[in-house]
């Protein structure tokens with residue numbers, strides 16, 4: 353290989369690494385906020401959850417840790433689909449979540465569940 357070819361390849365690789373590093377959202381870019389609504393549903397406290405994409409890129413396949421999650425209140429599966437048994441929760445399955453978009457749902461149970469984000473895919477330009 354000629355020296356100029358090697359130089360070009362090195363630059364291409366370097367740029368690829370940079371765009372990889374900068375073109376990704378962090379899990380901390382997904383904010384999960386919860387508050388008690390004060391309403392009781394079937395004898396359980398109701399909780400309101402707001403998930404916000406704080407990344408500058410669109411995100412998809414956002415998964416929350418829904419280990420042990422239960423709700424006496426039905427949740428729209430297009431907003432949150434929880435696996436059976438409850439382990440993973442898919443936020444807006446199959447749909448993109450835009451920058452600063454807030455996805456909200458409510459659930460009802462005796463206790464609050466932590467619902468931490470465990471994975472997501474970022475669609476950075």
Ligand SMILES: *[C@@H]1O[C@H](CO)[C@@H](O)[C@H](O)[C@H]1NC(C)=O
Pocket residue numbers: 417418419466470
């Ligand atoms: C999910 O949450 C459960 C219970 O809070 C915890 O034990 C587990 O380690 C978490 N899993 C991940 C992948 O964070």
